Amino acid sequence: MIASEKLNIIQKIRELKNLSGTHSPSIDTILKEIPQLKISIDACFLSNPYATELFIKYLDNDLIKKNRLRDILEFYPPQNYDVSCYISKATGLSPKNIFVGNGAIEAIQAIMHTFVRKKVCVIIPTFSSYYEFVRPDTDVIFYPLKKEDDFILDTNDFVQFVNDTKVDSIIIINPNNPNGGYLSKQDLEFLLESLKKLDNIIIDESFIHFAYENLELSQISSEELISKYNNLTIVKSMSKDFGIAGIRAGYAIMHEDRVKKLLSNGYLWNVSGLAAYFFQMYSNKEFLREYDIARKKYIMNTLMFLSEMKSIEGIKVYPSKANFALVEILSGQTSNEFTMNLLINNGIYIRDCSDKIGLEGHFVRIASRSFEENLSIISGIRKCMREKK
């Protein structure tokens, strides 16, 4: 590719990025606007491709082959409470504790607008919606993870900070996005015990299915803690674990009075027919058995991917128990230069983190994809590093 064309593409991507706020432009948007660009791997996108395949297999058998797709498109979906009954069946929680969202992001928005009021503490770097979606009268206090601590949360220091700054709400993403830092269940319970007096402790478990505490890779869940802590809200995205971001399916678990308040004047039919179908699958034993294999396969993939990345000279891979890693470019390239090189010369799209508070400069986030794609990503990064030398 000639240099002027390359510059042209870089400029165009910058414009698209500006239109997407603190999120990345989707690959679809990029390909529509810059058709001359060839993207072969979307390593910006955080979801389990094997789970997507599994869901599509079920959908094909249940809905398409049986000619039942029309029911899902034509009729009103079940109301919020009815869908929470499906989730109740899957989780054992009372439906009264479950607020179903049009994606986890709707649950986040509802919580931020309704229950978080005066002063909220957000750990950075983070997913930007957590500070962008607050009400205009809410103060946001940032607690920065330290680079020298490998962006791992020091729970004692954090509790001290929360007490000192007198915030009434805190948000924890576990594992955290964009670095993948993981808080064990024990650490989590320590925080919950120490911060009982807060109005809100919001834990976003969007990536929890990719984390593990033992070699069996058993699924981790904190859902049962809801009955013990009235101020706890757990946000669950189905987009990443189950690879179905396009369906918009998520939920949040919280005290029943809060669910009641949210449903009292809104959120009636906020779940589409397809999302309702997914939530029926969510308690289907056969589907879940197959899902757990897809989940473990993807974790093994990711483990190997992260370990290969760590062996590349010129980058630092921060500890992650999610399906991605925060990577620091030590070779002198900025994160933007590195991202553009990988995209334009290798067709690999990754997340430039330079717009993330606390990660200005040399950080990128790279997602784990399928086994074959991960191999291509590794060789693409190696190529970028060699060219730099």
Add this chain to the structure above:
Amino acid sequence: MIASEKLNIIQKIRELKNLSGTHSPSIDTILKEIPQLKISIDACFLSNPYATELFIKYLDNDLIKKNRLRDILEFYPPQNYDVSCYISKATGLSPKNIFVGNGAIEAIQAIMHTFVRKKVCVIIPTFSSYYEFVRPDTDVIFYPLKKEDDFILDTNDFVQFVNDTKVDSIIIINPNNPNGGYLSKQDLEFLLESLKKLDNIIIDESFIHFAYENLELSQISSEELISKYNNLTIVKSMSKDFGIAGIRAGYAIMHEDRVKKLLSNGYLWNVSGLAAYFFQMYSNKEFLREYDIARKKYIMNTLMFLSEMKSIEGIKVYPSKANFALVEILSGQTSNEFTMNLLINNGIYIRDCSDKIGLEGHFVRIASRSFEENLSIISGIRKCMREKK
């Protein structure tokens, strides 16, 4: 069916109704809970079945046969603003005036929570979400349509009422649900001119594609009025016109400052991949040409259906330009008895309106369905009337 079994079903439906608030339990919920019930026609459900067929034909060709369904399920959908660009292409409006909703009901909720504050006037009978979704600090004033006027809105009287009660916001559904009363564009402009000083005039055009002002059955739209009246919001549901309630697709048109405010701290990815696909179709000329035939066919159907119903003794059919009619039972049966008879003896599900403010007692709403289904509904009603004699 023996009497005790019948009573049993009536009791069970009453319980389901109680769980659904001021809406009807969906046919799906009913069939799941009362499997012994046979429902052959859902005349509670307000949507164009021919439009559903058309959409499914396109979806089948574009997504299923071409193996592109995965893209729509797996990846994040385009952001709110990107989808408003598709709608802009279809309507000629600026995307800055368009707020895309996860169904029209999300747009209604957003408007009620954000822009309607002190005192809102709701015309009754109406769709209950318009008074249920207000903020706790908003007063709702009801303006009752009069039975003796055939539930037709008297615009002069209404303007007087709005001025006298000093409300700051009003809501008009056009044609109105549940009676189908239609306000001509001329009447609408009279209201807009007379009530310029209000904060909000919200016009819900969920059923506008079923209305007509001439024999060509041309589509009616008030969308261009947005540029003239800063206080105007037009709510558009795609569920009824296009027969796709399960997808959750709707939007609202309003002043650009309001769209900006809504998008400033929420509603980022509130449209699913399938809804985004629909909105791409929304500006596809070939699809729209075929859609207009499906729309006109359904209107003709409905015209004949309403005219046949009017010939049945013992009921009164109120004037409607929507795809349903408000029907008063004059034979002495309550609306509940009539609804249960039609359901249990004839397998036809209609909307008992006894929970609607202003319609207690003897009113039901009956939807137009396909040509053949409409014939069965007519003969079912005739049978109910004969049995009563």
